[in-house]
Amino acid sequence: MKTERGIFLVPWTGIDIRRTAELLGESSADFISISVKDSMGRTWARSDVVPEWAGGRDPLKDACDVFHRAGLKIRASIAVFADAYHGQLHPDWVAKGADGGLAARPGWSEDWYYHLCPTREPHREYTLRFVEELTSRYEFDGIDLDFIRFPWKAANQDGPERRFCFCDHCRTEFKKVAGEDVLALESPELEPEWYRWRADLISSMVESVGKITVARHMALAPFIALWSADGFGLDELNRSSQRFGQDHRRLAKICDQLSPMVYHRFTDEPTCYTLRSVRWVRDVTWHLRELGATVCSVVQGGPPASPLEVIDAVRAAVDAGAAAIMSYPGLSWTVDNAYWVALGRAYQDIAVAETG
Secondary structure (H helix, E strand, O other), X not given: OOOEEEEEEOHHHOOOHHHHHHXXXXXXXXXXXXXXXXXXXOEOOOOOOOOEOOOOOOHHHHHHHHHHHOOOEEEEEEEOOEOHHHHHHOHHHEOEEOOOOEOOOOOOOOOOOOEEOOOOHHHHHHHHHHHHHHHHHOOOOEEEEEOOOOOEEOOEOOEOOEEEOOOXXXXXXXXXXXXXXXXXXXXXXXXXXXXXXXXXXXXXXHHHHHHHHHHOOOEEXXXXXOOOOOOOOHHHHHHHHHHHOOOHHHHHHHOOOEXXXXXXXXXXXXXXXXXXXXXHHHHHXXXXXXXXXXXXXXXXXXXXXXXXXXXXXXXXXXXXXXXXEEEEOOOOOOOOOHHXXXXXXXXXXXXXXXXX
């Protein structure tokens, strides 16, 4: 079975399209996923819906042309509920913890984005309009949904673990389902109905996007969050599912792939902290497959991992049966460095092994 191989890039520093296509070809890569709408709430596409970064230019069309001519598939990544533009425009849409703290600056370590409450219907509809516009305007092969989750913050020196969302809108909507205010429950974080309700909000949003991608014959894959994973196995996956409102089994039935973010080393930020071995990469990939998912493992492709660890992480995901590998650059935003050399070597080894 062929394992598809790709990279994920955010064009914040610009992309040399032809050089990138050349390097991907040399590394035996099959696809590239480009962050088309990022966590700042702006897009690199031409859009009448979302604010543009490019100011009237259309670098995305050029990228599609060049990458397709190079034989690469192109996936568009859309940040769904991370949206600094809407967070600043509509502060009441930002997710709120039980302590009243917001998933926004100040008090939110990742100060480059605002994490919105997934119940806000205007933002959900806004996202769907953008997906409809994007898929009708560009020839993509797939859509990757980033930040398709509730926010979560691990316990740290500044305070206890924080789960979301307890805004007035969430409390009202949950009461319609459960008959009582979630904050009136003795232990809202342990309430199964609350977890089911949150997961349904995420799954229903993915289903709505899926109606668009199916009609356009495009693949659909949500990113699966696993921050601060404490161990191995299905119990750990269940904890991650509760933290972020992602029902892995249901999403596996809806989507063409699930893309677990198995960055075995990431940042010191409490919400995104991971420090796992490549065994963990293998374990997560395997257990998501056991739930019925076709898995695209998103592995570290840059610092703080070492180039050798990049190779090991790719091999771990392949050994566990990943249908695809996608490398995220970590804290490195180019494709012309030692990390991509290591990634290219790993991808070439896979290609050689598959062809015998």
